[in-house]
Amino acid sequence: MTPIDWLFEPLQYAFMSRALVVTAVAAATCAFLSCWLVQIGWSLMGDAVSHAVLPGVALSYILGIPFAVGAFIFGAGAVALIGGVRATTRIKADAAIGVVFTALFALGLVIISVTPSQTDLTHILFGNVLGVTDAEIAQVLVIGAVACTVLFLKRRDLTLFAFDRSHANAIGINTRWLSVLLLGLLALTVVVALQAVGIILVVAMLITPGATAYLLTKRFDRMLVLAVAVTLIAALLGAYASFYLDISTGGAVVLAQSIAFALAYLFGARGGMVPTRLRMARARRSEAAA
Amino acid sequence: MADPILSVSGVTVRYGTVQALRDVSLDLTAGRILGLLGVNGSGKSSLFGAIMGTVVVDAGRVRLFGGSSAAARKRNLVTYVPQSENVDWDFPLSVREVVLMGRYGMLGFTRRPRRIDRVAVADALDRVGLAELADRQIGELSGGQRKRVFLARGIAQGAGLLLLDEPFAGVDKASERTIVDLLRALRDEGCGILVSTHDLAGVPELCDEVLLLQNRVLFRGAPHEALTPERLSLAFGAEVGNP
Numbered sequence: 001m002t003p004i005d006w007l008f009e010p011l012q013y014a015f016m017s018r019a020l021v022v023t024a025v026a027a028a029t030c031a032f033l034s035c036w037l038v039q040i041g042w043s044l045m046g047d048a049v050s051h052a053v054l055p056g057v058a059l060s061y062i063l064g065i066p067f068a069v070g071a072f073i074f075g076a077g078a079v080a081l082i083g084g085v086r087a088t089t090r091i092k093a094d095a096a097i098g099v100v101f102t103a104l105f106a107l108g109l110v111i112i113s114v115t116p117s118q119t120d121l122t123h124i125l126f127g128n129v130l131g132v133t134d135a136e137i138a139q140v141l142v143i144g145a146v147a148c149t150v151l152f153l154k155r156r157d158l159t160l161f162a163f164d165r166s167h168a169n170a171i172g173i174n175t176r177w178l179s180v181l182l183l184g185l186l187a188l189t190v191v192v193a194l195q196a197v198g199i200i201l202v203v204a205m206l207i208t209p210g211a212t213a214y215l216l217t218k219r220f221d222r223m224l225v226l227a228v229a230v231t232l233i234a235a236l237l238g239a240y241a242s243f244y245l246d247i248s249t250g251g252a253v254v255l256a257q258s259i260a261f262a263l264a265y266l267f268g269a270r271g272g273m274v275p276t277r278l279r280m281a282r283a284r285r286s287e288a289a290a
Numbered sequence: 291m292a293d294p295i296l297s298v299s300g301v302t303v304r305y306g307t308v309q310a311l312r313d314v315s316l317d318l319t320a321g322r323i324l325g326l327l328g329v330n331g332s333g334k335s336s337l338f339g340a341i342m343g344t345v346v347v348d349a350g351r352v353r354l355f356g357g358s359s360a361a362a363r364k365r366n367l368v369t370y371v372p373q374s375e376n377v378d379w380d381f382p383l384s385v386r387e388v389v390l391m392g393r394y395g396m397l398g399f400t401r402r403p404r405r406i407d408r409v410a411v412a413d414a415l416d417r418v419g420l421a422e423l424a425d426r427q428i429g430e431l432s433g434g435q436r437k438r439v440f441l442a443r444g445i446a447q448g449a450g451l452l453l454l455d456e457p458f459a460g461v462d463k464a465s466e467r468t469i470v471d472l473l474r475a476l477r478d479e480g481c482g483i484l485v486s487t488h489d490l491a492g493v494p495e496l497c498d499e500v501l502l503l504q505n506r507v508l509f510r511g512a513p514h515e516a517l518t519p520e521r522l523s524l525a526f527g528a529e530v531g532n533p
Binding site: 153154160167168169170173214217219222 | 344365366378382392394427
């Protein structure tokens with residue numbers, strides 16, 4: 001089989017073409033957003049929102065409304081609840097996040113367990129990208145496009161917000177509005193990504209790309225481009241691997257991104273282990289020679 | 291006397307049962323440097339917060355340029371140079387990119403910089419002596435250079451009121467000299483500058499006036515009057531009572 005055949009063979013199957021489209025859109029959107037999440041230190045918020053959408057997804061299937069609507073309502077609700085708990089108690093941020101998202105996740109499990117319908121828990125939890133419907137693809141495309149467009153247009157404000165909130169405030173930028181915007185985009189992005197890899201692994205899509213790109217560059221603009229490019233390649237390679245090796249698609253997509261992170265960790269320009277050790281060894285040698 | 295550009299009157303700030311500021315009043319006119327001296331926990335950060343509108347004021351009033359803090363900030367009149375420890379120096383941004391953020395308040399929806407903004411950034415970098423390091427990542431600078439990045443941001447912004455939080459912490463003597471010269475030049479151009487500092491030795495040279503703070507105003511006046519052993523031991527305790 002030539003490489004060309006290898007590339008085109010899966011596309012002959014409609015389910016595989018759809019899976020690749022969904023995977024690519026989800027990977028790109030998540031990678032874009034993840035750069036800000038990891039820089040602000042909101043990785044755990046990604047984890048929380050992705051788990052908290054479970055009851056929303058379950059209710060959507062039961063009520064026959066688009067899953068995106070329910071997921072978004074519960075994702076945004078989780079953010080509001082976390083903010084509310086933090087504002088009105090002395091509980092630390094990570095505890096507030098943990099309490100809220102596990103409560104909502106548990107609620108989702110209970111709702112699914114009492115619903116005699118065709119909602120398949122494993123599909124929601126671990127993704128069912130090979131079985132996405134046309135309606136679901138449409139939702140993914142529209143939401144992905146909206147999220148990416150807003151991120152692109154407001155990228156400078158979001159970077160300022162991530163870097164120096166006090167300056168944003170000093171020049172009259174509404175930082176509260178920016179955090180709401182970012183959390184809203186997070187909720188939207190989770191909705192897209194859970195189609196590709198399922199609720200459990202969405203958080204990987206939201207953290208790994210930004211963390212990988214951070215190891216590769218000292219410029220935020222480049223970090224955005226690298227995150228999207230590396231993640232797209234890794235995600236598609238993962239999807240192809242799942243086709244040929246007959247392994248879990250969501251698992252393979254996330255694993256491929258993890259491998260990309262490991263490579264950046266070892267060889268990345270910014271503090272990669274191998275180049276750093278080499279530099280240190282070289283410095284020692286020149287010191288010894290001097 | 292000219293109208294103050296910053297006027298704080300009777301400001302009280304409480305966090306739960308802790309009183310961070312009690313009935314604090316001060317004003318600052320254009321072309322003056324006011325030094326804010328006090329130990330950690332004396333309310334300096336709360337005072338900055340009250341001026342910037344990030345801390346809720348329980349009593350009293352803060353006016354900037356004759357209006358509210360929010361209105362002055364919207365008009366790009368205020369800049370804030372944060373303490374170094376509150377900045378993420380590993381953030382993947384270049385010196386130039388950070389200074390450009392000083393212009394964001396003047397830019398449109400996407401904050402796309404115009405030619406005039408790039409020129410203002412280049413001028414500001416020139417002025418603080420960082421033109422050659424403009425493309426460095428901010429973490430690759432020395433302590434003094436890092437401070438100058440944020441000063442350049444304020445210059446690019448064209449702010450009339452500068453708030454500096456501990457600008458000399460972690461800065462070597464040569465850089466301190468550069469920063470003091472810059473601040474005095476900005477003052478002479480008409481900026482009002484409020485600077486909190488631990489560095490008592492540099493105070494007489496830098497400040498036109500000094501305010502000793504310990505959750506309330508202990509003293510306000512000329513530097514040489516403030517830096518007497520009695521007054522300092524009031525503000526700082528025994529440690530610097532006999533300099």
